[in-house]
Amino acid sequence: MPAEDVHPVAPQCGDCPIRHRAVCARCEADELDLLEESKYYRSFEAGQTVIWSGDRMDFVASVVSGIATLTQTLEDGRTQMVGLLLPSDFVGRPGRETAAYNVTATTDIVMCCFRKKPFEEIMLRTPHIAQRLLEMTLDELDAAREWMLLLGRKTAREKIASLLAIVARRDAAIHLRYPEGTMTFDLPLTREAMADYLGLTLETVSRQISALKRDGVIELEGKRHVTVPDFDRLMSEAGDDSDGGFLP
Amino acid sequence: MPAEDVHPVAPQCGDCPIRHRAVCARCEADELDLLEESKYYRSFEAGQTVIWSGDRMDFVASVVSGIATLTQTLEDGRTQMVGLLLPSDFVGRPGRETAAYNVTATTDIVMCCFRKKPFEEIMLRTPHIAQRLLEMTLDELDAAREWMLLLGRKTAREKIASLLAIVARRDAAIHLRYPEGTMTFDLPLTREAMADYLGLTLETVSRQISALKRDGVIELEGKRHVTVPDFDRLMSEAGDDSDGGFLP
DNA sequence: CGTTCTCTTGAAATCACTCAATTTATGTGG
DNA sequence: CCACATAAATTGAGTGATTTCAAGAGAACG
Known part of the structure; x- marks a missing residue:
């Protein structure tokens, strides 16, 4: 079995298990059709690195199943986890060329990916996606700040x-x-x-x-x-x- | 002099010093007009609390001048700063009733406030604001994660x-x-x-x-x-x- | 059955904290 | 202007929590 599988079967968005919580949660049927065109599934085995910090990243993605971590490291190898990706969570940043963190699969994981360029264009035309992404990002920011209190005090x-x-x-x-x-x-x-x-x-x-x-x-x-x-x-x-x- | 002044002179948005970096950075002239209607200035003296975590917060705001901090605390008083607000930074969250953090002015500060309800309505109609807010929030999330590495390691x-x-x-x-x-x-x-x-x-x-x-x-x-x-x-x-x- | 990976436990060392005293800077009223 | 009070910052000594280094136990796998 290959460690990374680029084309597992991608179900219709209507049947997607994370449909109601992911970045596409607020999309109408016609908006989903747009996304459907440029989406593809990728899967990774537990322990695999999905992407390295600093690498070129020409896609964004939603976690469909499994768990991944975002980590940052210092030169000497000290590492700090800065995010935990669960099903429905979003990875990647529209408008950014390279990955800012290491992303590692901690369990077998399936991701629903969109090529970045098309995704950015779709986002401009469908405010529902941008709205949902803003909401999710604000939630993540709150979580990060809660976490800062934990780390610091x-x-x-x-x-x-x-x-x-x-x-x-x-x-x-x-x-x-x-x-x-x-x-x-x-x-x-x-x-x-x-x-x-x-x-x-x-x-x-x-x-x-x-x-x-x-x-x-x-x-x-x-x-x-x-x-x-x-x-x-x-x-x-x-x-x-x-x-x-x-x-x- | 009152510690908190609700109505200092609010300049026209066109003359605003933070115009090109704040949440309104991408707005067209007609969009600014909308914001202009429901905006008002408030100022606070150094050391004053702008808002307490958990308090009802019926506005959002941009920092025009001065510095403020966002802090979280544990019951026993241990406190951790989780954000530093500089001119052009945004406070408050559309769609949330209460403040999630203590906001304290560390210098004299002037804020450009919008009542939350009108702001939310304007945001629905003007994607330029939501786009900019998303961008700012993503930047803050990156900063928070950098900070987590510092705190943890x-x-x-x-x-x-x-x-x-x-x-x-x-x-x-x-x-x-x-x-x-x-x-x-x-x-x-x-x-x-x-x-x-x-x-x-x-x-x-x-x-x-x-x-x-x-x-x-x-x-x-x-x-x-x-x-x-x-x-x-x-x-x-x-x-x-x-x-x-x-x-x- | 040995190898590997994960986890646990112990002992010693270290880094940051607590408590306490002192210094420096700033402001106030006589 | 000085004496005093107050706040901010520095410094020291001792303690304690967490890390580091080291060894060993338990589970998983070929």
Whole structure:
């Protein structure tokens, strides 16, 4: 099997699983037809690099399924995750030639791509796309700023608790539940990826997860399957207000 | 003199100093006329809070002159700056009821405000505004992600050097110079504000500035006036590539 | 069954923080 | 103009959280 597959079957936009949340969410049928013409699917295997920072990038894309990360690095190799791409999230910037971040598939991933030029032209003619993209970008900016508070001011324990709370909430949202009481979910990230997300070393991540387990804040089954007996307790460990914002 | 003045003289948009960089940058004359109708100026004194996180916010605004900060805080008072508002920057989010951050004037500041409802309606009809706002938001997102790398992975010394480099570059851009060789500028922030920006304590900021001075990376005249004898040296202290991005 | 990758745990070192005292700059009222 | 108060910044000593370096356990895979 090839590591990167350029032409998996691309379904009709009408049948697309991310149709109602992606950059095309507000498009009318005729607007979808325009997009349909210049779209193509690409898939990547877990661990593969989708694009390197600085490389020429002549497409933009929506994540259809799977998870990818955006990371930045310093010369000496220190790396910081700066974004997490989930299904329906958008990659790339209209009007920019080169990629600003490394994009890496952490699971097998399928992306719905549009060549940049045609996409930019379509965007000029269909305000619905630009409107939705603005909305998504503003949401990302809010998320980035929440993350900055975490990186700059939270302790290692609070960082871990915050990440667990984010994943728990997102999982609840997917299953249309309200985040409270006992919650169970799988961590979609390795310890190393968690460390890159949180600005910690992987050893510290491991230690703090052990500590939260020892203190009864979480229970573990294997390395990845987490049970949170009391979501409010987790939230207070995260240092946030219990009324904290939602990331649906 | 009142601390907050609701009706200073608002000049015609055509004479506006931030006309070519603000959210209205791409507007045609007739589009400006629309904005002109619902705009009003407000000014705040240095140190004043413009708006509290969570408060109802029924306007959006552009900074005309002065500097303000966006900050987030944890319950116990730890605070992290998440944005720095300079002239032409935009505050507020169309389609949102309440403020997501504390906005504080760090110098005397003048803002060009629009009531939210009318602004949203104008935005629907004039794609030029939405286009420009998207562009500005994408720029802010890039800046936030650069900042995340700093917060998560840089040492205290690198953080200080990075901040000095940012201010130096911005100052150079204002004076239409290329950032290189010897540069001189004023710090627009107190040590405490720098600490909130960098995710450090003010004592650490003070110590690292002293260290950079001792090592000849910078020279100080008073507390705020900085000379950088060798910009490349400063850049390498910041841990970035010397080709680092611009924040004009 | 060995190899590899992920994760955990321990011990020592380091970086930044906390607490505390002092200096410098700025402003105010007598 | 001086004395005093206040705010901003510096510096020192000690502590503590996180990293670094190192070793080993557990799971996955050919």
